[in-house]
Amino acid sequence: MQKQKLENGLTIIAHSIPKLNHAVVNFFLKIGSVNEVKEKTGLAHFLEHMMFEGSKNYPDFDRRLQELRGENNAFTSQDMTNYYEIVLNEHIDEVLDIEADRFQNLSLKKNKFILQQQVIIEEFKETSINPPLSDVWHILLRVCYADSYQWPVIGLKVKHIADFDVQDVRAFYLRNYVASNIVATVISSKPESEILKSMASKLSNIAPGKEDAAMDSKRSYGKRKIVQRRNISSEHLFIGIHIADFGLDDYFYADLVSDLLANGDSSILYQQLVMDSNFCTEVQAYTTENRQNNLLIIECKSSPGIIHSQVLDAIESIFSSLRSQPISDRQFAMVLNKSQTFWTFKLYNNTELAYYLSLFDSVDLEAPLEYLKELFPRLKSQELEVQLKQILNLNRANIVVYQPKS
Numbered sequence: 001m002q003k004q005k006l007e008n009g010l011t012i013i014a015h016s017i018p019k020l021n022h023a024v025v026n027f028f029l030k031i032g033s034v035n036e037v038k039e040k041t042g043l044a045h046f047l048e049h050m051m052f053e054g055s056k057n058y059p060d061f062d063r064r065l066q067e068l069r070g071e072n073n074a075f076t077s078q079d080m081t082n083y084y085e086i087v088l089n090e091h092i093d094e095v096l097d098i099e100a101d102r103f104q105n106l107s108l109k110k111n112k113f114i115l116q117q118q119v120i121i122e123e124f125k126e127t128s129i130n131p132p133l134s135d136v137w138h139i140l141l142r143v144c145y146a147d148s149y150q151w152p153v154i155g156l157k158v159k160h161i162a163d164f165d166v167q168d169v170r171a172f173y174l175r176n177y178v179a180s181n182i183v184a185t186v187i188s189s190k191p192e193s194e195i196l197k198s199m200a201s202k203l204s205n206i207a208p209g210k211e212d213a214a215m216d217s218k219r220s221y222g223k224r225k226i227v228q229r230r231n232i233s234s235e236h237l238f239i240g241i242h243i244a245d246f247g248l249d250d251y252f253y254a255d256l257v258s259d260l261l262a263n264g265d266s267s268i269l270y271q272q273l274v275m276d277s278n279f280c281t282e283v284q285a286y287t288t289e290n291r292q293n294n295l296l297i298i299e300c301k302s303s304p305g306i307i308h309s310q311v312l313d314a315i316e317s318i319f320s321s322l323r324s325q326p327i328s329d330r331q332f333a334m335v336l337n338k339s340q341t342f343w344t345f346k347l348y349n350n351t352e353l354a355y356y357l358s359l360f361d362s363v364d365l366e367a368p369l370e371y372l373k374e375l376f377p378r379l380k381s382q383e384l385e386v387q388l389k390q391i392l393n394l395n396r397a398n399i400v401v402y403q404p405k406s
Contacts, residue, residue, distance in 0.1 A: 001015045001192070001357065001368075002014050002196055004200065006179065006200055008179035008203075008206055008207070008208040009178075009209070010179035010182045010183075010184060010203055010204075011183045011361060012184050012196055012199040013186070013357050013361060014185075014186050014192040014193075014195035015185070015192065015354075016187075016190060016191060016192045017187060017350070018189055020089075020188060020189040021088065021189070022086055022188075023092050023186060023188035024085070024086055024186070024188075024350045024351050025084065025085045025092065025099065025184075025186050025354075026084045026184070026187075026354035026355055027099055027103070028080065028083075028183040028185070028362060029080060029176070029177065029183075030079070030080060030181045031081055032076055032079040032081055032290075033045065033076065033078050033079075034079045034148040034149055036148060036151075036172075037148075038151070038156070041155040041157070041160050042120070042124075042153075042154055042155025042161050042164075043169060044076050044172070045153050045155065046116065046117075046164060046169055047169050047172055047177075049119065049120060050106065050112070050116055050169060050173075051074065051083065051102055052072075052074075053112040053113075055098075055102040055104075055106050056101060057097075057101045057105065058098050058101050065095075068088070069088065070085050070086055070095070071085070071086050077153060078153060078290050078293075079290050079291045084351055085098075085099075086351060089188050089190060092186060092195070092198065096198065096199060099203075100202050100206060103182070103206050104205065104206055104207065108169060110166060113166050113169070117162070120154070121158055121161055123154065124161060125158070127154060128152070133232070133402055136400065138152055139227060140240050140297075140400050143224075143240065143400055144223075144295060145218060145219060146218040146219075146220055176209075178209020179208045180209050181209065182206065183361050183362055184199060184203060185357050186199060187354050219293070221242070222395055222396055222398070223398045223399070226403060227400065227402050228403050229403070229405055230404075232402060233404060234301060234302045234304050234305075235301075235302040235307060235308045235402060235403050236299070236302070236401070236402040237300040237311055237400070237401055238297065238298075238299055239298040239300075239315075240297055241296040241297075241298075241392075241393075241398075242294075242295060242396075243295060244294065245290075245293070245294065246292070247291075247359075247364075247365050249375070249378070250387065251294065252339070252375060253379065253383060253384055254294070254296050254391060256335045256339055256384055257285075257384070258296055259285075259335040259338050259339060260322075260327075261285040261298065262285035263338060266334070269283045269300075269315070270283055272314065273300065273311065273315070273318075278303055279302065279306050280306070281301050282300070283300045284298075291363055300315075308401045312394065319392035319394060322388050322392055327381045327388075332384060336379060339376070343372060343376075347372070356368065
C-alpha cells in the first residue's frame with residue numbers, strides 16, 4: 001500500500017493485488033449527519049442520493065457506469081459517507097474522471113431534486129414511521145447524545161426533508177465535499193506508483209476547502225425512556241453503552257465484549273436469557289462503526305408476560321458476574337477467533353478492503369494492514385477483563401423500553 005497527500009489536501013491511497021482483473025475505486029468523506037444542524041437534518045443522506053443524478057460532464061452517471069460494465073453504490077453514516085465503483089482495470093482513469101467531475105460539478109437539477117425528495121420521504125416513512133419499532137434509532141440516539149449524534153442519518157423529521165430546497169443541498173455540498181475531507185483509494189493489479197500518479201493527475205483540481213474539525217461529543221449516561229406502542233405483543237429493550245472510537249484497541253475489545261455477550265447460541269446472554277431463564281425470545285449485541293462516538297448495543301425481546309425490570313435485573317446479575325470473575329481461556333479464545341475470522345473474511349472482499357483502508361486513514365492510522373495483522377496477537381484476556389469492568393455497568397447505560405399499549 002502507498003499513500004500520498006495532494007496539495008489540495010486530498011489523501012490518495014493505492015493498493016496493488018497481483019492478477020486482480022478488476023479494480024475498486026473508493027471515495028470516502030469524513031462527513032455525515034453530524035455535520036448538519038438540528039433545524040435541517042438529513043442533508044448528508046439527501047446529498048448522497050443526488051450524487052447519482054449527474055454532473056456537468058457526466059449527466060447520466062449510472063448509464064456510463066453500466067456501459068463500462070461497472071457497478072457502484074454508496075452509504076451515509078453519522079460521521080462518514082462512502083462511494084465506490086467496481087470496474088475493469090482499463091477503466092480506472094475514466095472512473096476517476098467521473099468522480100472528479102461529480103465532486104466538482106454536481107448538477108443538482110430541480111426535477112431530479114424533487115424526484116429524490118419524494119423517494120427519501122417514502123424511505124423515511126418505511127424505515128422510521130410505519131413498523132412499530134422503526135423509530136428506535138430516533139429515540140435511542142436522542143437518549144445517548146445531546147449533540148448532533150442524536151439524530152439518525154435519514155433525518156430527524158419528514159418535514160426537514162420536505163422543506164429542503166436545492167440551495168440547502170448545494171450549500172452542504174460546497175461546504176463539505178472538499179478535498180481535505182476526502183480519502184480516495186484504488187485497489188487494482190496495477191503498480192501502486194502508477195495508480196498514485198493517475199489519481200494525482202485526476203483529483204488535484206478538487207477544491208481544497210477546510211477539513212471538518214473533530215466533533216466534541218456530549219454523551220449522556222444512565223438515561224431511561226419508556227415508549228408505549230400498539231402492534232407489539234411483548235416488551236423490547238434497547239441498551240446503548242458508550243465505547244471507544246474506531247481504530248483504538250479499546251474499540252476492538254468492546255467488539256469482543258459484544259461477541260462474548262450475544263454472538264451465537266453459546267454466547268452468555270443467549271444462554272442465560274433465552275435458554276435458561278426463558279426471559280427473552282431474542283437477544284443480540286453489536287457495536288456501531290462511526291469514526292468517533294460509538295455504542296455497544298444490546299437488543300432484547302422479552303418473552304410474553306416478562307417485564308423489562310426482570311430482564312434488566314437478570315442482565316445486571318450477568319454483568320456483575322462478568323465483572324468479578326476472570327474470563328476463561330476457552331471463552332477468550334472463542335471470541336478472539338470469531339473476531340479474527342470475521343475481519344479476515346471481511347477484508348478478503350476488495351470492496352470492503354478499499355473502504356477500511358480509507359476509514360483507518362481517516363482516524364490517522366498510518367499502516368492499517370500492519371495494524372490489523374498485529375492487533376489480534378496483541379489482545380489479551382486480562383485487558384478484556386478490564387474492559388468488561390468499564391463497559392458492563394447498567395447504571396451508566398442508556399435504555400429504551402418499548403411496551404405493548406393496550
